[in-house]
Amino acid sequence: MEAWQGIIKRYRKYLSVTDKTPVITLYEGNTPLFKSDNLSRFLHQDINLYFKYEGANPSGSFKDRGMTLAISRAVEADAKAVICASTGNTSASASAYAAKAGIAAIVLIPEGQIATGKLAQAMIHSARVLQVEGNFDEALEIVKQLVKKHPVTLVNSINPYRLEGQKTAAFEVCDALGAAPDHHALPVGNAGNITAYWRGYSEYKKAGIIRSLPKMIGFQAAGAAPIVLGRPVEKPETIATAIRIGNPASWKNAVAARDESGGRIDAVTDEEIIDAYKLISSKEGVFCEPASAASLAGVIKLSKEGYFRDGETVVCTLTGNGLKDPDTALNVSAKPVRVKADVSEIENLLEDIL
Ligand code: F0G
Numbered sequence: 063m064e065a066w067q068g069i070i071k072r073y074r075k076y077l078s079v080t081d082k083t084p085v086i087t088l089y090e091g092n093t094p095l096f097k098s099d100n101l102s103r104f105l106h107q108d109i110n111l112y113f114k115y116e117g118a119n120p121s122g123s124f125k126d127r128g129m130t131l132a133i134s135r136a137v138e139a140d141a142k143a144v145i146c147a148s149t150g151n152t153s154a155s156a157s158a159y160a161a162k163a164g165i166a167a168i169v170l171i172p173e174g175q176i177a178t179g180k181l182a183q184a185m186i187h188s189a190r191v192l193q194v195e196g197n198f199d200e201a202l203e204i205v206k207q208l209v210k211k212h213p214v215t216l217v218n219s220i221n222p223y224r225l226e227g228q229k230t231a232a233f234e235v236c237d238a239l240g241a242a243p244d245h246h247a248l249p250v251g252n253a254g255n256i257t258a259y260w261r262g263y264s265e266y267k268k269a270g271i272i273r274s275l276p277k278m279i280g281f282q283a284a285g286a287a288p289i290v291l292g293r294p295v296e297k298p299e300t301i302a303t304a305i306r307i308g309n310p311a312s313w314k315n316a317v318a319a320r321d322e323s324g325g326r327i328d329a330v331t332d333e334e335i336i337d338a339y340k341l342i343s344s345k346e347g348v349f350c351e352p353a354s355a356a357s358l359a360g361v362i363k364l365s366k367e368g369y370f371r372d373g374e375t376v377v378c379t380l381t382g383n384g385l386k387d388p389d390t391a392l393n394v395s396a397k398p399v400r401v402k403a404d405v406s407e408i409e410n411l412l413e414d415i416l
Contacts, residue, residue: 066092069127069230070134076233076265077131077226086134086163090126091230093118095238095377100345101358106365110375112243113342113358114235117350117383121183124255124381125155127231128224133159135223136215141165143214147194147201149251149304150180151382156217157187168214170194170201175303177351177387197298198252199309219254220311228255232262235377242272244374249356249381250280250289250327251305253316259379260319276377277325280316281360283353287329289316301332301390304353304382326369330359336394338362342380349384349391357381 066072068087070079079085098111105111116124133156136144143166146156153169153176160167167189171181175197184191194201202218209216219225236242242263248256256278266272282290283300288308295308310316320327330338339355342348357378370376384391401407409416 068130069227070130073230073233076230078223079131079134083134083138085130086137086159087130088120088126088158088162090119090130091234093231093234095235098346101341104341104345104362106362107368107370108372109365109370110373111361112239112375112377113346113348114231114377114379115348115350116231116379116381117348117354121151121155121158122179122383122386123151123155124228124231124379125151126159128219128227128254128258129155129159129217131223131227132215132217132221133163133165136217137163137165139215141213141215143168144217145205145208145214146170146217147198147205148176148218149198149306150176150386151304152218153189153191154180154183154187154386157184157189160189161187166190168192170205172197172201172306175306177303178389179386183386198307199294199298202311218311219252225254225258225261225312228258229262229265231379232259233266236263236266236272239375242266242274242276243377244276245279245325245370245376246276247279247281247357247361247376247378249302249305249353249379250282250316251286251307251310251353253280253289253310253312255379255381256280256319257312257315260323275323278319278323279325279360279364280320280327281330281356282327283335283356284329284331289313289327290329300335302335302351302353302356303387304351305356326364328360328363330356330363334359334363339390340394343384348380350380351382351384351387352390354380354382
């Protein structure tokens with residue numbers, strides 16, 4: 063088999079590219095789908111749980127799938143610069159792909175509200191980083207105004223190529239399982255990804271590759287749950303900064319994905335998110351970022367209600383890599399113990415294990 067060369071090469075016929083499109087890729091996609099072995103006692107029902115680990119993408123999040131296509135098409139259209147508002151991952155991804163393409167990236171981030179690793183990524187890729195004294199929703203509004211006035215390409219998920227690229231994650235899940243799962247769980251922020259997965263599953267069904275469709279289940283943080291509440295949230299708050307969004311751009315599409323699939327969009331508290339975040343890392347050996355854990359938090363919550371049926375397959379997307387947010391990991395973990403460089407002192411401390 064040929065070595066993996068990114069999602070455009072692999073899924074070309076499902077994507078709007080031509081022979082003239084210059085493919086800007088960092089070999090994104092082909093991320094692991096693995097079965098959860100150690101969480102059954104935390105789930106209240108007997109389901110087959112899988113994780114799609116998108117933190118394994120080159121910039122550490124699912125955004126790379128959309129960015130390869132958005133940046134390739136921008137370069138094809140002769141763009142010299144791209145711009146986005148971001149809670150961190152879109153800016154990291156846009157900066158990386160713009161660097162690869164040799165074009166400028168401008169990123170607007172909410173001041174003090176993005177994880178350290180994500181900020182570091184945008185900076186080291188030499189993007190123009192603007193910390194806006196406001197939240198994500200305000201930054202996105204500004205970006206929308208700027209692109210009306212200036213020749214710079216918007217690469218937020220309102221750029222249609224972004225969702226088109228992101229739908230390939232659903233293709234990969236089906237290719238790996240040989241069918242669609244019964245349920246697909248995702249964190250919901252700007253609501254693009256749930257829209258993209260639903261599109262991916264629907265297109266695979268139309269193409270005759272899968273026979274059934276999953277129910278799409280999305281989870282917002284309780285302090286940033288506009289879709290659940292049915293109205294925008296002016297001051298969204300959550301520890302999961304990636305999904306700290308009060309007025310999602312793809313709101314209507316997410317509701318359509320929920321309703322057409324017969325799924326659900328619900329809220330999970332920060333406490334539930336952090337519990338799930340710790341479970342995934344301590345029991346499954348996978349380090350995702352807090353927002354990513356909203357998918358598992360939601361599945362645990364629904365399993366308590368008896369939402370699933372025994373034996374059903376549930377895939378949770380872990381949207382981003384835990385290394386992006388070391389501060390939260392340190393804050394919620396036991397502190398390292400300081401000890402003298404002495405064997406017997408160390409033995410004493412480790413009595414319970416040794
Ligand atoms: N998980 C992570 C790690 C994210 O970074 C995001 C969104 C989501 C989930 C939610 O996905 O917006 O498609 O519903 N991050 C965007 C950003 C908003 O700017 O990086 P969504």
